[in-house]
Amino acid sequence: MMKRQLHRMRQLAQTGSLGRTPETAEFLGEDLLQVEQRLEPAKRAAHNVHKRLQACLQGQSGADMDKRVKKLPLMALSTTMAESxxxxxxxxxxxxxxxxxxAIQNQLARILAEFEMTLERDVLQPLSRLSEEELPAILKHKKSLQKLVSDWNTLKSRLSQATKNSGSSQGLGGGPGSHSHTTMANKVETLKEEEEELKRKVEQCRDEYLADLYHFVTKEDSYANYFIHLLEIQADYHRRSLSSLDTALAELRENHGQADHSPSMTATHFPRVYGVSLATHLQELGREIALPIEACVMMLLSEGMKEEGLFRLAAGASVLKRLKQTMASDPHSLEEFCSDPHAMAGALKSYLRELPEPLMTFDLYDDWMRAASLKEPGARLQALQEVCSRLPPENLSNLRYLMKFLARLAEEQEVNKMTPSNIAIVLGPNLLWPPEKEGTEPARELGSQTLC
Structure with missing residues (x-):
């Protein structure tokens, strides 16, 4: 027992400072030896970076968007500002x-929460798997191989010694039939069988370890991408935050008379979006679908389909105002508003409501109302389709585009609570209202009947 422990200590003493071990070195070429030396440093790097990066998070780790946002210092600042x-x-x-x-602190908090959730999913979780599962599994195979090779070498030494002893006993007069020779021969045979079995286990473990090393080599570029992706996520976060701040600062300075009113600035012409006829807007921008309809629908499809109370809950007035201004001045910067589905829904409703003539037109108002009042569903549907066919082409295209989106929205009614009836109630008055008569106010509340 003492000899075996001393032998093991000598083997451990022979382990190089870079991780080379005699048990595995004999199975590996120079290239794989270099790969083996990268395992432990890679595990430490993934573990240390994961630990430090986790400590950088401000939100509650693993929480959903709403819970995470509530815990952020920026949201606490926004709440204090709102109360003040x-x-x-x-x-x-x-x-x-x-x-x-x-409003800006609220928006920055949401951008930060999205950044941290993306960071957790695309960087922290992969690094955790790498340092806690993938690399430890390879290192475990390495230790198993070392142990098996060590045991195999020990067993081979015992077999060699037993073979010598068997030969010596025969030479000292113990013939082939003697008791001592038979005992020694049986021991040699047993050790040979044990050695063969252990050799088989070594070869099996060696093949698994080699496969692990080759797999590690093929995945090293993917592991490096974790750190590259970290920088990409950070860059996107800072760009979105800066864009939000630039837009807010521009509006604040304008409101406080600090903007540059040079001729080059005041002469800038932006195409009309809100408050102009559909035909004029489409002609000026060369579009088939109105910019607010298409932009808001695309962003809501991406971020807002599961938002409860969409189109029913009002957005912040200042955010909605900035969104409408951005729609006209710089539509390419609309991405910053993706985190606020209610603002996007509000901008869409506002566009429909501010049209000089409803999307479903004044001329067809009476026809819409007659069709909607029919009791029999089949007859009502046929009548509505007939009226729809008489819309101007641009109105028909935009109405059809909008209705396809609303049908998709209704498919998520279990989550967003927006049933077809609820959608008709909140959007109907913005799609159709009667023409004003002299001395009367427009009665837009009747429009929802058409969509019910």
């Missing part, structure tokens, strides 16, 4: 600045 704003005159300079700042 209530005590100020909303028309005062300080009140307006505080309201805008509150």
């Amino acid at each position: 704003f209530k005590e100020l005159d909303p028309d005062s300079s300080m009140g307006k600045a505080l309201e805008m700042s509150c």
Whole structure:
């Protein structure tokens, strides 16, 4: 027993500072030896970076968007600003600045929460698997191989010694039939069988370990991509945050008279979007679908289909105002509003409501109402389709586009609570209202009947 322990200590002492071990070195070429030396450093790097990166998170790890946002310091700041704003005159300079700042902090908090959730999914979780599962599994195979080779070498030494002893006993007069020779021969045979079995296990473990090393080599580029992706996620986060801040600062400075009013700035022409006829808007921008309809629908399809109360819950006034301004001045910067589905829904409703003539037109108002009043479903559907066919081409294209989206929205009614009936109630008055008569106010509340 003492000799075996001393032998093991000598083997451990022979282990190189870079991780080479005599048990595995004899099975590996120079290239794989270099790969083997990278295992432990890679495991430590993945573990240490994961630990430090995890500590950088401000939100609750593993939480969903709403829970994470509530725990962020930026959201606490936004809440404090909102409470302070209530005590100020909303028309005062300080009140307006505080309201805008509150909305921006809220938006920055959501951008940060999305960043951290992406970071967890695409960087932290892969690094955790690498340091806690994948590399430890390879190192475990390495240790198993070392142990088996060590046991195999020990057994081979015992077999060699037993073979010598058997030969010596025969030479000292113990003939082939003697008891001592028979005992020694049986021992040699037993050791040979044990050695063959252990050799088989060594070869099996060696093949598994070699396969692990080759797999590690093929995956090293993927592991490096974790760190590259970290930088890409950080860059996207800072770009989105900076874009939101630039837009807010521009509006704040304009409201406080700090903007540059040079001729080159004041002469800038932006195409009309809100408050102009559909035909004019489409002609000026060379579009088939109105910009607010298409942009809002695309972003809602991406981010808002499961948002409860979409089109029913109002967006913040300042955010909605900025979104509408961006729609006209810089539609390529709309991505910053993706994190606020209610603002996108509000911008879409506002566009429909501010059209000089409803999307379903004044001329067909009476026809829509007659078709919607029919009791028999089949007859009502046929009548509505007939009226729909008489819409101007641009109105028909935009209405059809919008209705396809609303049908998709209704498919998620179990989550977003927006049934076809609820959608008709909140959007119907923005699609159809009667023409104004002299001395009367427009009665837009009747429009929902058409969609029910």
